[in-house]
Every structure is written in C-alpha cells, then in structure tokens.
Amino acid sequence: MAEQVKPLTQSKPVSPAVSHGFGSYVRKVLAIVGKDIAAELRTKEMMSTMFIFSLLIIFIFNFAFDLRAENMQTLAPGVLWVAVAFAGMLGLSRSFILERDQNVLDGLLLAPVDRSAIYFGKMIGNVLFIGVVEVIILPFTEQHIIAGHAIDEVIARFTVEFVTGAQVIAGIEQIVITAARRVVEQLRCPHDDVCCRTVVVVGEVQQLVATHSVRAD
Amino acid sequence: MIEIHKLIKTFGHRVVLRGVDLTINEGDFVTLMGANGAGKTTMLHIIATLSKATGGEVSINGYRLAESASELRRFIGLVSHKTLLYDNLTALQNLRFYARMYDLPDASERIETVLRQVGLWGRQYDPVRTYSRGMQQRLAIARAILHNPPILLLDEPDTGLDQHAADMLGELLSAVDISQRTILMTTHNLERGLSLGNRVVILAKGKIVYDTPREDVSTEQLREQYYKYVTV
Numbered sequence: 207m208a209e210q211v212k213p214l215t216q217s218k219p220v221s222p223a224v225s226h227g228f229g230s231y232v233r234k235v236l237a238i239v240g241k242d243i244a245a246e247l248r249t250k251e252m253m254s255t256m257f258i259f260s261l262l263i264i265f266i267f268n269f270a271f272d273l274r275a276e277n278m279q280t281l282a283p284g285v286l287w288v289a290v291a292f293a294g295m296l297g298l299s300r301s302f303i304l305e306r307d308q309n310v311l312d313g314l315l316l317a318p319v320d321r322s323a324i325y326f327g328k329m330i331g332n333v334l335f336i337g338v339v340e341v342i343i344l345p346f347t348e349q350h351i352i353a354g355h356a357i358d359e360v361i362a363r364f365t366v367e368f369v370t371g372a373q374v375i376a377g378i379e380q381i382v383i384t385a386a387r388r389v390v391e392q393l394r395c396p397h398d399d400v401c402c403r404t405v406v407v408v409g410e411v412q413q414l415v416a417t418h419s420v421r422a423d
Numbered sequence: 424m425i426e427i428h429k430l431i432k433t434f435g436h437r438v439v440l441r442g443v444d445l446t447i448n449e450g451d452f453v454t455l456m457g458a459n460g461a462g463k464t465t466m467l468h469i470i471a472t473l474s475k476a477t478g479g480e481v482s483i484n485g486y487r488l489a490e491s492a493s494e495l496r497r498f499i500g501l502v503s504h505k506t507l508l509y510d511n512l513t514a515l516q517n518l519r520f521y522a523r524m525y526d527l528p529d530a531s532e533r534i535e536t537v538l539r540q541v542g543l544w545g546r547q548y549d550p551v552r553t554y555s556r557g558m559q560q561r562l563a564i565a566r567a568i569l570h571n572p573p574i575l576l577l578d579e580p581d582t583g584l585d586q587h588a589a590d591m592l593g594e595l596l597s598a599v600d601i602s603q604r605t606i607l608m609t610t611h612n613l614e615r616g617l618s619l620g621n622r623v624v625i626l627a628k629g630k631i632v633y634d635t636p637r638e639d640v641s642t643e644q645l646r647e648q649y650y651k652y653v654t655v
Contacts (some may be wrong), residue, residue, distance in 0.1 A: 317524035
C-alpha cells in the first residue's frame with residue numbers, strides 16, 4: 207500500500223533561490239563521474255570495446271609497416287597515438303549512447319545543475335577510461351623500450367608518453383565539446399548564456415592546447 | 424502556479440503552438456488531451472525547460488522561465504514516455520545519483536520513502552533493465568518525486584503499460600500527495616484523464632480549444648468534445 211509522501215521541508219519552496227557553492231558543483235561533477243564508472247563496471251562494454259579496438263589497430267599496423275626494432279623508435283608513437291585517438295572516439299560515442307538511451311540526458315538537463323558540470327563530469331569520466339586503455343596498450347607498442355632498460359627509465363618514459371597521450375585526449379574532447387555545444391545552443395539549454403559561453407571557451411582553450419601539442423611534437 | 428501566456432513554438436516553418444494561454448493554479452491536476460502532434464509534449468518540454476519557446480511567456484510561481492530556468496528546475500518533476508533512468512544501474516544507484524544532482528540533504532531517507540511508496544523497496548538492488556515496463560514506470564515516478572517538486576509534469580505516463588499496470592499507475596498517482604502538487608498530465612485515455620484530473624483541457628491545432636472543470640463534464644460529453652475538436 208502506498209504511503210504518504212513526506213515533504214522534504216516544512217513548507218513548499220516559494221522562491222527559486224538555490225545554493226551555487228563550489229562544493230555543490232564539485233559534488234555534482236563527481237556524481238556524474240561516479241555514475242559513469244558504476245555503469246561501466248557493471249557492463250564493461252566501453253572499456254572492452256576500446257581495448258580490443260586499440261589492440262586491433264596495433265595488430266594491423268604491425269602488418270602494414272615494417273616494425274623491426276630499428277623502425278619502432280619512429281613508428282611506435284604514431285601507432286600509439288592512432289590507437290588511443292580512435293579508441294577514444296569509440297569510447298566517447300558509447301559514453302553518449304548511455305545518455306541518449308531512455309532519454310537520460312533529459313533527466314540530467316532537468317536537474318538544477320550548471321551545464322558545465324555535466325560537461326566536466328562526462329569529460330573526466332572519459333579521460334579516466336581513455337587513460338586506463340592507454341596504460342594497458344602502452345606495453346604493446348613500447349616493448350623495445352622495456353627490453354634491456356632499467357625500470358626507472360621505463361617508468362619515466364611511460365609517464366612522458368602518458369602525458370603526451372593526455373594531450374591527444376584534449377584533442378578528442380573536441381568531439382564532446384561539439385556535442386555539448388550543439389545540445390546547449392540548439393535545443394537543451396536556451397537560457398543559460400553563461401553556461402554556453404563556458405563550454406565554448408573551454409572548447410577553444412582545449413583546441414589551442416591540442417594544436418600547440420601537435421606543433422611542439 | 425504555472426502561467427502560460429501566448430506561447431508559440433515553431434520547428435522550422437511548422438507552427439506547433441499558436442499562442443497558448445493557460446493558467447494552472449496551485450494544487451490543480453490538469454489533464455491535457457489532444458491528437459498526436461497537437462503539441463502536448465512540446466508544451467510540457469517548454470515548461471520543463473527542456474525546450475525554448477519561440478514566443479510568449481511561461482512563468483512558475485511568478486518567476487519567468489526565460490530568466491530563472493536553472494533555478495526553477497528544482498521545482499519541476501517530469502515523467503516522460505521514457506524512464507530517464509540508467510538501465511544498467513540499480514534502482515538505488517539511479518536514485519542516489521539523482522539525489523546528488525538535486526543536492527538532497529536526507530537522501531537515504533527520502534530514497535527509502537519513495538521506493539516504498541512505489542512498491543519497489545524490495546527490488547532496490549536489481550538493475551533497472553530487469554524490471555517490467557510497469558515497474559520501470561513506477562521507478563520513473565519515484566525519480567520524478569524524489570526531490571519533492573511542487574510541480575509534476577506527466578507526459579503520457581501510461582504509454583506501453585498493460586491495463587493492470589496502467590490501473591496501478593493511476594492508483595499510485597492518486598496516492599502521491601496530489602493536494603500538495605500542481606500536476607499537468609497529457610494522456611490519450613479519456614476515462615483515466617477524467618478520473619485523475621480535476622480539470623480537463625484539450626489542445627488542438629496549437630491552441631487550447633476546451634477547458635472545463637471535471638465536475639462539469641461526463642465521460643460521454645468529454646468524448647463528444649474531444650472528437651469534435653480532434654478529428655479533422
């Protein structure tokens with residue numbers, strides 16, 4: 207038998223005033239990250255797809271190029287970048303399928319949360335997933351570094367490449383930004399001009415970072 | 424209180440809402456009826472801040488939606504055709520997530536209350552994908568009332584439900600503390616709409632063409648009016 211709903215507060219809210227604290231913002235970002243991780247731990251669809259896809263790319267490149275030890279120094283970073291970038295795109299699309307299924311994105315957009323929190327929550331989750339895939343596939347492209355080198359040297363090299371890979375991720379995020387801009391500007395977030403600007407500015411900055419990293423290399 | 428004044432919505436060259444005027448008082452349960460494509464869902468989405476009006480104005484408790492959309496979302500709960508729930512997460516995980524998004528101070532207590540209310544407390548650890556359609560819709564209602572919104576928007580909540588599940592949904596809606604909420608529900612089921620709501624409104628060709636209190640109309644009269652306006 208259904209029981210009576212207890213109001214959360216003694217009286218109904220009459221004013222739309224809400225708290226906009228930074229702590230609340232961070233909690234919401236983390237809630238989105240936690241939700242994505244929980245969903246992924248339950249299905250393991252995104253990680254397995256990204257991992258298999260990136261392995262497949264390495265496997266194909268192995269046949270396509272002459273990957274002898276002397277060539278590896280030149281070719282391995284490129285193979286790694288391609289594998290991470292494409293696996294990342296695959297992961298991002300799956301990540302948004304999760305939100306489109308059952309119109310959950312509407313549920314997110316109905317919540318009294320700044321749109322940028324949704325963006326950052328999704329971004330952090332995707333960076334984590336891509337980072338894990340990156341860590342797993344690094345040894346497959348960097349055997350030549352591991353062989354005959356001290357462990358601290360290997361870790362140092364891997365750290366540098368991990369950071370470099372993160373810059374690739376910044377480039378990939380442009381896809382998320384495009385999707386977010388489309389959502390925010392065209393349909394979902396017609397009233398939040400500040401939010402629109404935030405997303406656009408973040409997008410532009412990340413585009414600059416990605417471009418700079420490519421030039422630096 | 425929801426006030427809609429000369430609401431217009433167009434999609435490209437297609438005009439869906441042509442200056443809708445409607446005032447829904449606090450505590451009202453308004454049933455909105457109309458043919459497919461009449462603009463019912465569009466109107467609900469505009470009130471829910473999910474879509475932008477092309478013209479006109481909507482205000483909630485005196486606050487204009489165009490200016491205070493972000494803050495007003497706290498006052499709105501939406502039950503849609505879709506559940507707005509993550510299929511792969513459990514009922515508890517879903518509600519915990521939404522509780523965090525709404526900054527609920529006593530989340531655990533509130534989650535238990537709404538899950539018991541919709542009769543899903545015993546299934547709280549099961550993934551939503553294992554639920555029947557009726558159970559999913561009950562959980563969707565739990566999600567919508569989790570933050571105790573004074574305004575509840577129900578967009579054909581009985582879609583895809585069998586007769587038994589639809590009856591259960593009706594009973595549930597009757598029990599969900601209606602007196603404290605302003606409810607706007609769209610439906611194609613004239614009998615259910617008339618039995619649940621205290622006011623019936625028909626939307627046709629982008630305008631409100633019929634608006635009457637429940638006590639002033641019988642099912643047969645409503646059916647007559649409905650076919651008068653809805654049929655071409």
